[in-house]
Amino acid sequence: MDYSNILSKKVQALEFSGIRKFFDIAASVKDVISLSVGEPDFKSPWEVRKEAVRILEQGRTAYTANAGLAELRQAISDYLYKRSSIRYDASEQIIVTVGGSEAIDLSLRALIDTGDEVLIPQPSFVCYAPIVKLVNGVAVPIETKAEDNFKLTAKALKEHITPKTKALVLPFPNNPTGAVMRKNDLEEIAAVLRDTNIIVISDEIYSELTYGNERHISISQIDGMEERTVVINGFSKAFAMTGWRLGFAAAPKEIILQMLKIHQYAIMSSPTVSQFAAITALNECEKDIEYMRGEYDMRRRLIVDGVRELGLECFEPEGAFYIFPSIKSTGMTSQEFCEKLVQTHKVAVVPGDAFGACGEGYIRISYAYSLEHIMTALERMRQFLKDIGA
Amino acid sequence: MTDKERIINILRQDARISNEKIAVMLNITVDEAAKMISELEDEGIIIGYTAITNDEKMDKNFVCALIDVKVSPQVSCGYDGVAMKIAAYREVSSVYLMSGGYDLSVTIKGRNLREVAMFVTERLAPLDGVISTTTHFILHRYKEKDKMFTRNTDERSLVSP
Numbered sequence: 156m157d158y159s160n161i162l163s164k165k166v167q168a169l170e171f172s173g174i175r176k177f178f179d180i181a182a183s184v185k186d187v188i189s190l191s192v193g194e195p196d197f198k199s200p201w202e203v204r205k206e207a208v209r210i211l212e213q214g215r216t217a218y219t220a221n222a223g224l225a226e227l228r229q230a231i232s233d234y235l236y237k238r239s240s241i242r243y244d245a246s247e248q249i250i251v252t253v254g255g256s257e258a259i260d261l262s263l264r265a266l267i268d269t270g271d272e273v274l275i276p277q278p279s280f281v282c283y284a285p286i287v288k289l290v291n292g293v294a295v296p297i298e299t300k301a302e303d304n305f306k307l308t309a310k311a312l313k314e315h316i317t318p319k320t321k322a323l324v325l326p327f328p329n330n331p332t333g334a335v336m337r338k339n340d341l342e343e344i345a346a347v348l349r350d351t352n353i354i355v356i357s358d359e360i361y362s363e364l365t366y367g368n369e370r371h372i373s374i375s376q377i378d379g380m381e382e383r384t385v386v387i388n389g390f391s392k393a394f395a396m397t398g399w400r401l402g403f404a405a406a407p408k409e410i411i412l413q414m415l416k417i418h419q420y421a422i423m424s425s426p427t428v429s430q431f432a433a434i435t436a437l438n439e440c441e442k443d444i445e446y447m448r449g450e451y452d453m454r455r456r457l458i459v460d461g462v463r464e465l466g467l468e469c470f471e472p473e474g475a476f477y478i479f480p481s482i483k484s485t486g487m488t489s490q491e492f493c494e495k496l497v498q499t500h501k502v503a504v505v506p507g508d509a510f511g512a513c514g515e516g517y518i519r520i521s522y523a524y525s526l527e528h529i530m531t532a533l534e535r536m537r538q539f540l541k542d543i544g545a
Numbered sequence: 546m547t548d549k550e551r552i553i554n555i556l557r558q559d560a561r562i563s564n565e566k567i568a569v570m571l572n573i574t575v576d577e578a579a580k581m582i583s584e585l586e587d588e589g590i591i592i593g594y595t596a597i598t599n600d601e602k603m604d605k606n607f608v609c610a611l612i613d614v615k616v617s618p619q620v621s622c623g624y625d626g627v628a629m630k631i632a633a634y635r636e637v638s639s640v641y642l643m644s645g646g647y648d649l650s651v652t653i654k655g656r657n658l659r660e661v662a663m664f665v666t667e668r669l670a671p672l673d674g675v676i677s678t679t680t681h682f683i684l685h686r687y688k689e690k691d692k693m694f695t696r697n698t699d700e701r702s703l704v705s706p
């Protein structure tokens with residue numbers, strides 16, 4: 156059968172992510188040590204795992220309400236209030252999703268009609284543009300630059316707004332650059348958006364992982380922005396719960412209602428055991444977050460220092476658990492660099508262009524690894540750079 | 546967490562790490578790091594640095610045993626006298642005072658079963674104050690001092706977004 160004539164042209168035209176392609180290369184090499192994962196090396200907090208076992212023992216295995224367990228939505232509402240002083244209504248303004256991923260998908264599908272433009276600062280997480288394409292929207296990348304500390308600037312934003320602009324994805328703290336947007340940065344963005352109908356999809360999945368004295372602030376907290384912002388967050392990164400597949404969105408009730416409609420047909424309800432466990436995560440695991448943040452922070456300093464010592468230029472990230480050093484000095488492309496590094500010295504790092512064309516010339520290194528692992532990998536990279544005469 | 550607690554945490558992960566790297570991680574100067582470490586040593590909080598070894602790999606007859614020791618406490622010094630005597634033996638790698646059914650838990654390492662058995666019958670059991678011993682041989686060690694004996698327990702995918 157000729158499936159190419161059967162399968163959706165649109166889907167066939169979609170490419171696998173650069174990360175997936177690089178995985179295939181890295182997996183073909185033996186004894187690779189990886190600095191390539193986008194998930195914590197910690198196990199989910201013990202209390203969370205214990206609660207899941209208890210819930211299973213009780214046989215709580217039915218669907219929940221479409222939008223999620225009422226008690227969990229209340230806990231999310233309380234959590235958001237504690238962090239941002241915004242009180243989202245637990246029954247109308249919060250939806251529990253299958254990871255932040257589904258929340259991103261729902262919000263884009265709820266907003267985009269054919270031809271609508273979605274602004275996507277890049278380098279950034281890989282899913283935004285493909286989802287926009289699947290709903291016949293137009294993904295408009297906005298390059299963020301090292302000299303701006305990889306922040307989105309009001310100037311760049313303005314240059315890309317057209318009458319067709321429907322939404323802005325705001326992916327900070329950023330994967331892969333580690334950039335964050337501080338209050339004054341967000342105020343400049345808000346000033347551009349306040350008089351428009353552009354909705355911000357604020358992907359704050361790394362909100363608990365910012366370093367230094369200032370904590371994460373959401374654009375929804377800036378004057379006039381709550382009504383035009385969908386806040387996306389989840390349990391994967393902060394609580395080390397990637398495999399539980401649980402996230403959420405908080406937004407004006409009109410937006411949540413449409414998202415709920417899609418969720419109801421596509422998903423029904425998010426995993427029940429995960430939802431119960433997530434209540435425990437929010438209520439009892441602040442100290443675990445604190446501990447993990449402290450560990451990441453130490454590794455962050457160690458790896459930035461280590462990479463700079465190797466002679467690579469590296470922006471000091473303030474959030475998430477990645478660094479994004481430049482490899483332009485080697486004269487290689489990101490792909491060449493990463494392929495060669497993994498093949499000759501068995502260290503896997505991700506080519507920067509996997510996060511958007513403007514990531515060319517950079518690599519993403521994750522520090523969600525033990526100190527020992529990081530130091531071994533850095534040593535191999537030192538040898539690699541020496542061998543290629545960089 | 547205080548900086549000293551962080552230093553202990555780092556050294557427990559890797560005691561060979563340089564002061565320079567510790568300083569980078571804590572955002573302090575190398576001198577400050579060195580000073581805190583020597584304070585921890587002086588205060589007896591850090592009592593030493595040692596290698597964690599997989600002895601079975603070097604010598605397949607190597608054995609390790611946990612011995613439960615019942616002791617009658619002495620009037621002058623309780624359990625300390627006997628405990629210190631046991632601890633002084635070169636073969637003994639740890640001695641703990643326990644709650645529960647017996648008093649001291651003693652770990653000993655030997656080149657083979659016979660060596661351990663001889664140690665218990667000739668040196669440990671006859672000590673004044675020792676009432677009885679129960680020897681448990683350790684069959685396999687999975688984790689010691691926070692370190693796993695097997696590598697690559699990372700179940701995450703090699704590369705992920």
Ligand SMILES: Cc1ncc(COP(=O)(O)O)c(C=O)c1O
Binds near residue numbers: 253389391400
């Ligand atoms: C920026 C960003 N957003 C969203 C996600 C999705 O996470 P999840 O679906 O596990 O919540 C990720 C995962 O890597 C991410 O890096």
